[in-house]
Amino acid sequence: MNKERKKLRVIHDEELEGLLSKLGLLDDIKSGKRKCKFCERVITLGNIHSLFPESGQVSVICDNPECVKKLLIYLQQKDL
Numbered sequence: 001m002n003k004e005r006k007k008l009r010v011i012h013d014e015e016l017e018g019l020l021s022k023l024g025l026l027d028d029i030k031s032g033k034r035k036c037k038f039c040e041r042v043i044t045l046g047n048i049h050s051l052f053p054e055s056g057q058v059s060v061i062c063d064n065p066e067c068v069k070k071l072l073i074y075l076q077q078k079d080l
């Protein structure tokens with residue numbers, strides 16, 4: 001096994017699916033049931049950017065640059 005450290009933390013599709021599956025989100029996302037917290041776009045495995053826990057649930061964010069910006073501000077405000 002060749003383990004290279006990469007500067008950028010890249011989540012590979014398989015890792016992402018594993019993580020989503022652990023969180024119980026994979027089926028929802030595959031069936032188009034989850035929406036971006038900010039723009040309400042339907043989240044797919046192709047456009048998911050981030051997920052974070054929030055009041056017992058997991059919020060998901062799409063890869064729209066506006067939503068990524070909002071997420072950073074949002075997390076700062078929550079002081080996480």
Ligand SMILES: [Zn+2]
Pocket residue numbers: 036037038039040041061062063064067
């Ligand atoms: Zn969005």
